[in-house]
Amino acid sequence: MSLFPTYNRFPFTIESGEGTVVRDDHGKEYLDFVSGIAVCNLGHRPSVVKKAIQDQMERVWHVSNLYQIPIQKEAAQLLTEAAGLDYAFFCNSGAEANEAAIKLARKHTGKDKIITFQQSFHGRTFATMSATGQEKVQEGFGALLPTFEHLPFNDTDAVLELNDDSVAAIMVEVVQGEGGVVEAEESFLQAIENKCAELGALLIIDEVQTGAGRTGTPFAFQHYGLSPDIITSAKGLGSGFPVGAMAGKAYLSESFSAGSHGSTFGGNPLSSAAVKATLSTIFNDQFLHEVNEKSSYFMKQLKENLENVQGVAEVRGKGLMIGIEVDEQAIDYVHKLREKGLLAVLAGPKVVRLLPPLTVSYEELDQAAEMLQTTLSKQSANLKL
Template sequence: MNLFPTYKRFPINIVSGKGTVVTDENGKDYLDFVSGIAVCNLGHCPENVKQAVEDQMEKIWHVSNLYQLPEQEEAASWLTRFTELDHVFFCNSGAEANEAAIKLARKYTGKEKIYSFKQSFHGRTFATMSATGQEKIQQGYGTLLPTFEYLPYNDPEAVNNLTDENTAAIMVEVIQGEGGVIPGSSEFLQAVQKKCEQLNCLLIIDEVQTGIGRTGYPFAYQHHHLDPDIVTSAKGLGSGFPVGAMLGKSKLKASFSAGAHGTTFGGNPLATAAVTATLNTIFNDSFLKGVRDKGAAFKQTLETKLAPFDLVETIRGQGLMIGIVLKEAAMPLLQKLQELGLMTVLAGPNVIRLLPPLTVTESELNQASELLETAIKQYQDSLYSQTTGSKK
């Protein structure tokens, strides 16, 4: 084994996939409600993205950012057209997008302090790890960057009490993904925006997981009518092609002038071809309405089917980003679901996170809800038998 053991991998080798269905080396099919962790928003191997990348491969794969890249301009125009933002910096990942946001906020404001929130996740580089409000991500790396502090999430009063004039930005997720699929309330998010205005600092919204249609709008902040200065994006942006983006308002342009920041591979022609093809499909009113409708119906179905189970504490989320919160550890349930042919992912120790492709069908959602009902019953019964020595 020549890989560092940085991942605790499941004993599943996926060899092919199309749409919502993936197949392992033994020929077993799974409904994929992980989607590469909110990456394959158009499902596996979408034809339009595949064709766009193949067409670009016939032309040129990579050109330095020292030269004109019309493919970048086209991709950037899609992002700015469907937001209230004006300029885009392309990079390779969500962590890199958040790094760029942190650098830009400090350079533009001339201030150093950045506030984020407990249980947040912004990446694993040194700066984005420092911005992340989870000790388990930070352990073992020594002293973090000292200019980050964490506030309690969904607590408007804690935000209202901020008075630090050295604040460069407040960085927030509209829904905490890795933190447990926890939606921010409109009251809380509006308080964050108001505090940014009062402190004359920037509002950075991390949409790495929630963006690109995942919640039924181009970006999740649009549910709450927020006006961010910077938005970061990645994951679903390129349908599985490694790409990230930082979007910012026009007032920030001069602070990211030539030489202020850079990347070798970020936004190369292959990546931006994938971006344009992806957004051409997702940033469409009827497509996005379909996501909202499917998400609402699926959540309602789950609430109805899973209500009888004491094991289930609550179901939360928005669009096709849903968390099933359990009263016990979620890993045994995740493994039961894999056995039944449904792939899911955790969001903390007791939350099953459901992230199907946005192209998932009603039939596939119904199938998934039935598998969840079966697996939860089996898990609950096994817990009951362990504590009583008999089954229901």
């Protein structure tokens, strides 16, 4: 073997894909409701992104951030305007975006502590692993960074009781993805925003999985009327190109001056072309309206089809980010769905997560709903034997 065994890979290879459909190395077709874990928001090989990348490849691929990159500025403008923020920094992943946010918050405030929440996921670098509220991510790596504190998610009282002037920022996901597709309560988020103002701390919202239209708005925080100081994004930004971004308010720019942070590959011409084409498509009122229509349609089907299925505890989600909580180990359901022709992913041990492309058709949603009902009903019956 030439690869470290860091992944529990499924026993098949995806050889090709277009839109919502992928094919394995034996020619079998699947509906892909994983989308590279919320990455392929426009489906596989979207023509608008493919053309933008091909056009850029005919000019220049990489120059580093030593030089002006006009298309990077164009991508940044799309991102910041949609988020209601002012400046962006491009990097290569969600973890790097969160690292940048942590560094900026500490540098700007001159304080050290970052508050995050139990069951959160912010990345696998040392800072973002320390920020993550899941022991399974942290086990075996020795002492974590000491300046992170994890409060219970959706516990408004715990936020209200915070009284610590050393807090630089509170970082939160408005929908916990890896933590089980759990939506934050509006009162909880409002308490966080108010507490940040009280403590002179920054509000950081991790939109790595929820951004780029996944929940039916450009960014998920916009469902709740929040005004974050910083957001982070990645996954769906580049339709499969590795790219992450941190965006923030204008007053923070003085703390990220030349030489304070950087990235060799971040926002290079190819990735910026992918971002510009992706966001130009998604950040469109009609496109997002259709995402919300599809979400309502699919959630209604799932709740009706699965409400009487033994072993299904709850169907929940926001936009096209959906979790089905089951009583048994969810991996058994994921394997059976794959055999049936539907790709799904876990969100913790007992949640089947569905992340279809935002371009999924109603016919494909119907097919997925039927496969889910049949497979979950059968698997539940088998597990009870």
